[in-house]
Amino acid sequence: MSSMGASAEENLETKQMDERSFSISSSQGQQQAPPYVHKVGIPPRQNLFQEFKATIKETFFADDPLRSFKDQPKSRKFVLGIEALFPILNWGRSYNLKKFRGDLISGLTIASLCIPQDIGYANLAKLQPQYGLYSSFVPPLIYAVMGSSRDIAIGPVAVVSLLLGTSLSNEIDPTTHPEEYRRLAFTATFFAGITQATLGIFRLGFLIDFLSHAAIVGFMGGAAITIALQQLKGFLGIKTKNFTKKTDIVNVMHSVVSTAHHGWNWETILIGASFLGFLLFAKFIGKKNKKFFWVPAIAPLICVILSTFFVFITRADKHGVEIVRDIKKGINPSSVKEIYFTGDYLGKGFRIGVMAGMIALTEAVAIGRTFASVKDYQLDGNKEMVALGAMNVVGSMTSCYVATGSFSRSAVNFMAGCQTAVSNIVMSVVVFLTLEFITPLFHYTPNAILSSIIISAVINLVDYQAAILIWKIDKFDFVACMGAFFGVVFATVEIGLLIAVSISFAKILLQVTRPRTCILGKIPRTTVYRNIHQYPEASKVPGVLIVRVDSAIYFSNSNYVKERILRWLMDEEEQGKGDYQTRIQFLIVEMSPVTDIDTSGIHALEELHRSLEKRDVELVLANPGPVVIDKIYTSKLANMIGENKIFLTVAEAVAYCSPKLAEDP
Incomplete structure (x- = not known):
């Protein structure tokens, strides 16, 4: 004790002497360094292997996914590994009737929204209507088992459908060669799934972050305008042969104007405009009062039922109103043998699939993160990629085209009170029943209604408020946003996407250099x-x-x-x-x-x-x-x-x- 006290006194004395000497030197008019100058620490050296290992771990395993496996017996590690691959085995143990009630209501609600949308989106992808329904049957079941988001509603989406429709039709004419076109669509879907799963397995999800938020806002807005313009064909009753196959605004508007005198059908316009007004009014009610979220959700199905009944009793199809006609009855047939694994179309399917897979992945991960942050739970991006990839690979073998998370359906799913991914299973069951028993009833559904449903669905993709905020925050981001927007609107979806990625990379390079x-x-x-x-x-x-x-x-x-x-x-x-x-x-x-x-x-x-x-x-x-x-x-x-x-x-x-x-x- 005495030695400790002496040591403390010596330290105090030394400190006081240093302070006195510093005050003396300062009083003499010279500013000197403080008595205690801290030396900059040098970290212990790591060997090359340790440094490489630390870099790899931080780059690819920053979230430390194996931390739950530490100090566990082999049997427990096996169980944890299976649960990591199939999250339903984890949260399914605590599933109860109360959660099912919420999932049942939300599942039925999004099913009423997805059925008419799927038929319209299949038309956008230039496929027969049943393929849209197929894509809302198998993929949601796979995702419910493997996905980690509680809120995402799976199915075809407008942007990816447009991208596939334009890209595939540039390679094969869907009218003259429908079988080859369909096979190329399944091939692209297969490689979209492979791309997504590969990114997840090798933990390369950070690659999708190179597409900046501003570029996505511009790309989505431009795609929404392009999709809406494409629907003018069905909305105005213009025959397919008189309408351009290009998607840019100049060619589309030229087709619309040139057919104004002899190509428009007033009965079709009346049906489309009336029900579009109804859909927009339903959206207004849903925004005005969140309690009525179900009104815009069921409005598309109501439109389909009423318009189909109206066309049937008036036989408007005999007066130039284009109708859906036959939708093939029955669940998804196998399409394993239809995928191109060899030949000239293999490379084309791979290229289109990678592009569609990246866009689908970006949309799904953005949606999942948004709702996960609202509900305050963690979303594993790499698991999401594996789940999305697996469902699209399986989907390509069961006559589906690229499916992903739909923002409109996910928002309805969230507001309807979904608790888990079981809402996707409920939606899938409803689609199954539709395919087995109800598809013949869609025979007289007018194409104008599908166009109206798609137009009302994509309006929200034009986020002008986000564009204004981007302008206020970062002018270079705004350039990326507008570059992607005008690229899609005045050229093609692929060029718009290329501009978005190029400007995003240019910004990174500018900041680095x-x-x-x-x-x-x-x-x-x-x-x-x-x-x-x-x-x-x-x-x-x-x-x-x-x-x-x-x-x-x-x-x-x-x-x-x-x-x-x-x-x-x-x-x-x-x-x-x-x-x-x-x-x-x-x-x-x-x-x-x-x-x-x-x-x-x-x-x-x-x-x-x-x-x-x-x-x-x-x-x-x-x-x-x-x-x-x-x-x-x-x-x-x-x-x-x-x-x-x-x-x-x-x-x-x-x-x-x-x-x-x-x-x-």
Whole structure:
């Protein structure tokens, strides 16, 4: 005890002596460094294998999916592995009648919405109506077993249907070669599923994040306009042979105008306009009062029933009103033998499938994350990709085309009170009953109704409020948004998608190659240094230029960073000559935002140091991170600059410079 007390007294004495010496030197008019200058820590070195392993784990397994497997017996690991692949085995144990009641109501509600939509979306994909219903029977069952989202409603969607319809028809004419067209659709669906499952298995889901939110908003808005324009054919009663096969607004409007005198059917327009007005009114009621969410959900089915009955009793089909006619009865036939595994169409199916799979995946993951955040539960993106991929692979073998999460149906599913993925099973059962018993009743359903249903469904995809917000937040994001939008509207869906991806990549490259730098100044009465443009009260330190680099320094930007820092220095020197300020003697680089540096970055700092030496300016570094400081010492850059010129904070770096500035006359 006595030795501990003596040690404490000695430490206190030493501290008091240091404080006295510092106060004396300060009173003599010299600003010296604080008595305690913290040395920048150097992390322990890792061997190559450890570093590689840590990088791989953080890149692909940041969520540590195997943490629940640790310290578990083999039998338990097997059970956990099966539950990870089939989440229904996990949440199914706690399933009860109360949850089923919510799933039953929501399942019946989304079924009433999906049946008319599926028939319309199949037409959009240029397939026969039953294939839309097939795609809402098998895929939802697979997803319910393997998916981790409680709210996503699975089935065909407008954007993917349009993408498939335009891409496939560019390869095969669906009218003259319907069988080959259908086979190519199944092939594309197969490869869409393979793409999705591969991304999930190899944990490459981060690739879909390269398509920015702004680009998606623009792409979806442009696709909605294109889809609505495509429906003018059915809405106005224009014969297929008189309507363009292209999707851009110029060709579509030219077809509409050129057929105005002899191609329009007033009975069809009356039916389409009347029920479109009803659908929009139902949407208005649903938005006005959330309690009436079911009104816009069942409105499409009501429209189909009423319009079909009206056409049947008036025989409007004999007066030019186009009808659906026969929808094949029965559940999904096998299509394994129809997929192209060899031949010329294999490559085309692969290309179209990858594109459709990525778009479908982006939409589904965005929807799943949205509702998961609302209900505050975790959504495993990689499991979602595997589930979506598996359902599309199985779907391609059971006469389905690409299915994914539908935003409109998922929103209805959520508002109807769904509890689990069982709502998808309920919807699938209703579609099964429809295929087995009800399809003949759709014989007299007018095409104008399907067009009206699709138009009302895609209106919400034009999110102008999001576009306005993007404009306010980031002008470059707005360029990406508008580029994708106009690419889809004035060219094709593929070109719009290409523009969206290209602009997103361009933004990333611009940010990487031209990182932000700024000059720091001291906030009055503090030891804090901040951007002088953000904090006007911050003052520069005479004789010291403090620059912060807000990015990692790589080969792509190292030369720019070096030249930008030198330009800052030259600007300050020019300004100093005019204002008769103290000559810049120290350049402090604040490196806390520099998360990493490569060989080119180290080389750029060496060149910067040599350039500064010629100008009689000392280079000082402040707060380099663990990765950066390790590479600085490994490369011997620390010896070149001087180990005593690397500090923990900008304040300590300035304190190091102050005595030397005071000595300079």
